[in-house]
Amino acid sequence: MSDQTNERSFETYVEEILLTRGGWQSGSIAEWDKERALFPAQVFTFIQDTQSKLWGEMANLHKEGFEALLLATLVKELDTKGSLSVLRQGFKFYGKTFRLAYFKPAHGANYDILEQFNKNRLTVTRQVPCHPGDNRTLDMVLAVNGLPVATIELKNPGTGQTWKHAVSQYKEDRDPRAPLFEFKKRALVHFAADPDEVYMTTRLAGAKTSFLPFNRGNHPGQIICGEGNPRHQSGYRTGYFWEDVLQFASFLDILGSFLFIEKKELKQDDGRGGQRLVTHETMVFPRFHQLDAVRKLVAIAPTEGPGQSYLIQHSAGSGKTNSISRLSHRLASLHDVHDAKVFDCVVVITDRQVLD
Numbered sequence: 001m002s003d004q005t006n007e008r009s010f011e012t013y014v015e016e017i018l019l020t021r022g023g024w025q026s027g028s029i030a031e032w033d034k035e036r037a038l039f040p041a042q043v044f045t046f047i048q049d050t051q052s053k054l055w056g057e058m059a060n061l062h063k064e065g066f067e068a069l070l071l072a073t074l075v076k077e078l079d080t081k082g083s084l085s086v087l088r089q090g091f092k093f094y095g096k097t098f099r100l101a102y103f104k105p106a107h108g109a110n111y112d113i114l115e116q117f118n119k120n121r122l123t124v125t126r127q128v129p130c131h132p133g134d135n136r137t138l139d140m141v142l143a144v145n146g147l148p149v150a151t152i153e154l155k156n157p158g159t160g161q162t163w164k165h166a167v168s169q170y171k172e173d174r175d176p177r178a179p180l181f182e183f184k185k186r187a188l189v190h191f192a193a194d195p196d197e198v199y200m201t202t203r204l205a206g207a208k209t210s211f212l213p214f215n216r217g218n219h220p221g222q223i224i225c226g227e228g229n230p231r232h233q234s235g236y237r238t239g240y241f242w243e244d245v246l247q248f249a250s251f252l253d254i255l256g257s258f259l260f261i262e263k264k265e266l267k268q269d270d271g272r273g274g275q276r277l278v279t280h281e282t283m284v285f286p287r288f289h290q291l292d293a294v295r296k297l298v299a300i301a302p303t304e305g306p307g308q309s310y311l312i313q314h315s316a317g318s319g320k321t322n323s324i325s326r327l328s329h330r331l332a333s334l335h336d337v338h339d340a341k342v343f344d345c346v347v348v349i350t351d352r353q354v355l356d
Contacts, residue, residue, distance in 0.1 A: 023248025027125030042146030103256035166192030
């Protein structure tokens with residue numbers, strides 16, 4: 001373990017990297033609304049900065065009660081449709097649509113959208129109160145234009161704790177019914193991390209919460225990869241996560257293109273001796289190997305063009321279908337440096353009877 005771990009707080013290091021290299025800004029606890037689980041002032045600032053005309057029209061129409069009414073409408077939309085939908089589609093307010101984020105367009109000719117994209121405000125806030133009924137705090141909340149999208153619990157092996165203690169904290173000390181943690185309504189993903197490894201979940205369920213690794217594998221480039229992460233130039237094996245994955249454009253790309261809600265029909269007893277179909281939703285956040293594979297192919301395709309062959313190796317149950325789906329969507333809208341489409345269509349050939 002690097003001496004850095006003992007010299008300063010890991011939490012301070014992570015915040016410093018996000019602020020100085022990641023394109024993030026520092027959030028304020030004073031602006032945090034614990035009951036609604038968002039940053040109202042940041043929401044208002046973003047809308048005024050990117051949709052000033054619509055803001056002015058609605059403000060003139062609703063007078064003094066405008067901001068309170070807008071916030072109440074936003075909270076209702078978040079509770080009904082979820083934060084991912086609101087970030088991507090915006091929310092309706094008296095027949096008009098307010099946007100809460102702008103994502104990078106597929107080509108560079110859309111200058112207006114690129115300008116709006118650069119106005120997104122990503123904030124990292126430390127020691128955020130996370131339960132309305134008490135003063136418990138979590139280490140970090142990551143927010144996009146005032147909406148919390150991720151939480152992080154950080155542990156330092158130098159103090160005798162690892163990511164496993166962070167997982168236990170999420171399972172035992174975080175109420176899944178709290179506004180910040182309620183499935184898909186606010187934070188979309190929760191990370192448990194230390195200087196060596198990162199794990200994640202998209203649904204808190206007490207002791208039943210399941211975490212997946214978000215690690216690179218300890219021998220990248222080899223056929224058989226070990227668990228964990230290789231050494232990183234930062235001195236922390238998880239440096240790739242803070243410096244690359246959470247970088248401004250990368251993180252917004254994940255929110256805009258990689259996250260999705262998977263719906264499955266499951267049979268349940270109806271209490272009368274029969275069964276009924278129940279829709280179960282899962283928020284799917286990409287594993288690191290999926291994110292890495294798709295991005296590498298998307299990066300090389302514009303220069304190498306069609307007709308090339310590549311090999312992507314996935315272990316059983318590691319999300320091959322999701323990698324195929326994400327890559328297909330990205331290639332279908334891919335443009336080269338001259339803003340010309342690279343492919344006219346994408347064809348998927350599979351030996352499976354069903355590829356959902």
